Amino acid sequence: MxxxxxxxxxxxxxxxxxxxxxxxxxxxxxxxxxxxxxxxxxxxxxxxxxxxxxxxxxxxxxxxxxxxxxxxxxxxxxxxxxxxxxxxxxxxxxxxxxxxTNWSTLQNSIFQLKQLQQQPLSNRFQQKKYDKLIKYFRGLQNMKQxxxxxxxxxxxxxxxxxxxxxxxxxxxxxxxxxxxxxxxxxxxxxxxxxxxxxxxxxxxxxxxxxxxxxxxxxxxxxxxxxxxx
Known part of the structure; x- marks a missing residue:
């Protein structure tokens, strides 16, 4: 002690x-x-x-x-x-x-992040979107509820x-x-x-x-x- x-x-x-x-x-x-x-x-x-x-x-x-x-x-x-x-x-x-409180809507952003991770980022718009999503949702990617x-x-x-x-x-x-x-x-x-x-x-x-x-x-x-x- x-x-x-x-x-x-x-x-x-x-x-x-x-x-x-x-x-x-x-x-x-x-x-x-x-x-x-x-x-x-x-x-x-x-x-x-x-x-x-x-x-x-x-x-x-x-x-x-x-x-x-x-x-x-x-x-x-x-x-x-x-x-x-x-x-x-x-x-x-x-x-x-x-x-x-609005988890169902936020799940859409996580889904978009996973989609972007599974494909080549072909343009600056996709890269910018990916950077934003990974910044805020990286720690939530596997949270299903x-x-x-x-x-x-x-x-x-x-x-x-x-x-x-x-x-x-x-x-x-x-x-x-x-x-x-x-x-x-x-x-x-x-x-x-x-x-x-x-x-x-x-x-x-x-x-x-x-x-x-x-x-x-x-x-x-x-x-x-x-x-x-």
Missing amino acids: QTLLKQMIQAGLHFGHTKDQWHPKMLPYIYQEKNGVHIIDIIQTWFYIRKVSKFLEICTAQGQKVLFVGTKKQAAQLIETTAIRCNSYFVNKRWLGGLL IPDIVIIIGQQKELNAVLECRKLGIRTITLLDTNCNPLLADLFVPANDDSISSIKFILDQFATAILKGEALYTTSLTEQKTKSI
Whole structure:
């Protein structure tokens, strides 16, 4: 436990925003104020990481699918890497309005992308269209229906995603810095959402949990097939 807490502190998970930027609903997760900066209670952070990780393991063991969302600079590459690592979907460039609430229409764009990938791009118009589609839909190419869980990094920047999930009743997991609103998240982890090292630490925990769940799901399917023979 002490080793883990030391790693979390080294990764900067405990650093919040300055006191003039905080959201009052985050008060229960703030340990203290130091030099005008709110310090997040690292013990609670670890508790919520474990809680969310267990939730992810259980859900993915049932075959549920996860979408990672994070478009701010610090998170974008980590979102892509993590999602690919654990066979999940991702949005890391820009959240397009209606991506979930108007999913049937957005599917047409994914279909167009797949068509362009299967043929030579013969002119500049096709190349331009392909570049735009791959930029926004690369992480969604294999998503055949709306996800069961959406993991959000950067709540304030991804409010459109948050609101669409709430409208559809899709469960969200949000990394909450001290300027975020916990009432807009189903599950959350109070932690620094600006530091690359902090984001990476938490996403690594989530990915490990998802991979465990997926392994259990695969084993379950194999056992069911064996029994049916």
